[in-house]
Amino acid sequence: MHQDGMPDKFDLVVHPARELRGELRAQPSKNYTTRYLLAAALAGGETRVVGVATSEDAQAMLHCLRVWGAGVELVGEDAIIRGFGARPRAGQTLNTGNAGAVARFLMGVAALTEGTQFVTDYADSLGQRPQGDLLAALERLGAKVSSNDGKLPITISGPVRGGVVEVSAERSSQYASALMFLAPLLPDGLDLRLTGEIKSHAPLRQTLDTLAAFGVQASASDDLSRIRIAGGQSYRAGRVLVPGDYPGSAAILVAAALLAGEVRLSNLRENDLQGEREAVAVLREMGADIVREGDTLTVRGGQPLRAVTRDGDTFTDAVQALSAAAAYAEGQTTWENVYTLRLKECDRISDTRLELERLGLSAAETKDSLSLSGAAHIAGGLTADGHGDHRMIMLLTLLGLRADAPIRITGAHHIRKSYPQFFRHLEGLGAQFEYLPTDH
Numbered sequence: 066m067h068q069d070g071m072p073d074k075f076d077l078v079v080h081p082a083r084e085l086r087g088e089l090r091a092q093p094s095k096n097y098t099t100r101y102l103l104a105a106a107l108a109g110g111e112t113r114v115v116g117v118a119t120s121e122d123a124q125a126m127l128h129c130l131r132v133w134g135a136g137v138e139l140v141g142e143d144a145i146i147r148g149f150g151a152r153p154r155a156g157q158t159l160n161t162g163n164a165g166a167v168a169r170f171l172m173g174v175a176a177l178t179e180g181t182q183f184v185t186d187y188a189d190s191l192g193q194r195p196q197g198d199l200l201a202a203l204e205r206l207g208a209k210v211s212s213n214d215g216k217l218p219i220t221i222s223g224p225v226r227g228g229v230v231e232v233s234a235e236r237s238s239q240y241a242s243a244l245m246f247l248a249p250l251l252p253d254g255l256d257l258r259l260t261g262e263i264k265s266h267a268p269l270r271q272t273l274d275t276l277a278a279f280g281v282q283a284s285a286s287d288d289l290s291r292i293r294i295a296g297g298q299s300y301r302a303g304r305v306l307v308p309g310d311y312p313g314s315a316a317i318l319v320a321a322a323l324l325a326g327e328v329r330l331s332n333l334r335e336n337d338l339q340g341e342r343e344a345v346a347v348l349r350e351m352g353a354d355i356v357r358e359g360d361t362l363t364v365r366g367g368q369p370l371r372a373v374t375r376d377g378d379t380f381t382d383a384v385q386a387l388s389a390a391a392a393y394a395e396g397q398t399t400w401e402n403v404y405t406l407r408l409k410e411c412d413r414i415s416d417t418r419l420e421l422e423r424l425g426l427s428a429a430e431t432k433d434s435l436s437l438s439g440a441a442h443i444a445g446g447l448t449a450d451g452h453g454d455h456r457m458i459m460l461l462t463l464l465g466l467r468a469d470a471p472i473r474i475t476g477a478h479h480i481r482k483s484y485p486q487f488f489r490h491l492e493g494l495g496a497q498f499e500y501l502p503t504d505h
């Protein structure tokens with residue numbers, strides 16, 4: 066049994082629900098937790114990160130920061146970090162779990178060390194994701210790098226001085242974010258030129274926001290193709306408050322929209338830089354009844370939904386959840402400009418199409434888009450593959466809540482990567498699940 070009361074590894078049986086009703090507080094943001102913890106470690110002195118996420122990705126970051134020499138104390142829901150400043154310990158091996166953002170941000174910072182090795186226990190997931198664009202930029206700066214053909218395991222050694230450097234932003238924004246975290250601690254800073262069609266603008270702005278919160282000066286062109294961060298700066302320790310998580314909350318909002326009842330979700334600030342905030346507007350455009358009062362959203366569910374066509378890159382981590390709304394909407398929904406979804410924990414275009422088709426829906430893909438046609442009913446009564454991907458597991462859970470018969474989801478424990486309380490939160494609203502222990 067895991068400390069959260071669910072089996073260590075399990076398949077989940079999702080029972081159809083008639084309605085969802087109740088109140089929830091959005092969990093802490095994944096993207097801000099990883100950023101604030103890292104920035105706190107890069108500061109000298111003590112920082113209190115108020116209300117950190119408890120997900121596996123947050124734990125992976127805390128683990129790696131400890132190995133590099135940070136002091137970490139967990140007090141209630143906060144993390145108190147004693148930073149190592151510009152001097153992470155040399156010669157360490159960092160296991161970054163299955164966390165892409167954690168691995169990449171730390172790979173950037175590793176250029177401050179005389180050698181850091183990066184490994185993962187997730188050879189089939191993070192182990193398959195591309196790191197070459199970041200490694201190439203680090204090499205151009207003078208770092209020594211070795212890798213398994215651009216993939217983990219990877220070793221990175223500094224020192225580097227900084228200067229002008231190009232980094233591709235067409236496969237992931239995390240490479241540029243990684244260099245942004247490194248830049249202020251280099252003697253010459255970085256004048257970053259982001260090449261290719263820039264994807265995931267929102268997380269780049271979250272990185273700029275984090276630097277500002279820790280007193281680091283940076284300037285960026287409006288289109289983010291050029292980001293300048295002077296060297297010789299330091300991160301200022303202090304106190305930061307993690308906002309609520311929009312990507313995970315998008316899944317709760319979709320669940321609430323799909324079923325009758327009324328759900329109130331608090332702790333979701335309106336003027337937030339998380340791109341997945343857009344899920345609220347998309348759901349409203351589809352016909353959902355969502356009202357905002359301050360930081361609280363109220364969904365009155367069960368309205369008929371209609372299809373939309375949208376650029377999904379603005380809300381990349383909410384595309385899976387919104388696909389569940391599309392699956393029960395009238396007409397064909399298309400998510401455009403989502404090529405990078407192929408490079409996440411699974412191939413979120415092909416693998417999603419496969420699972421939707423298995424459930425009887427009609428779906429289609431191109432290199433950079435996913436389309437699906439909604440259905441009035443999904444029969445259910447079968448086993449769906451979670452593909453070891455927390456966001457695929459969220460999508461399948463949402464589909465199961467409104468299916469005619471239960472759906473079993475394999476490997477549902479991978480939900481812990483970003484939203485360990487997801488099933489518990491839904492149970493609190495009236496959903497019913499069975500947890501079937503497995504050994505894989």
Ligand SMILES: O=C(O)C1=C[C@@H](OP(=O)(O)O)[C@@H](O)[C@H](O)C1
Pocket residue numbers: 095096099166236237238239242264265268269381382405
């Ligand atoms: O910077 C971040 O924290 C993230 C950036 C996004 O990745 P890409 O930039 O690879 O799209 C997002 O999907 C991921 O969950 C978190």
Ligand SMILES: C=C(OP(=O)(O)O)C(=O)O
Pocket residue numbers: 095163164165166167382409410456483
């Ligand atoms: C893709 C994701 O995370 P990461 O890239 O940090 O592994 C995600 O949270 O959906």
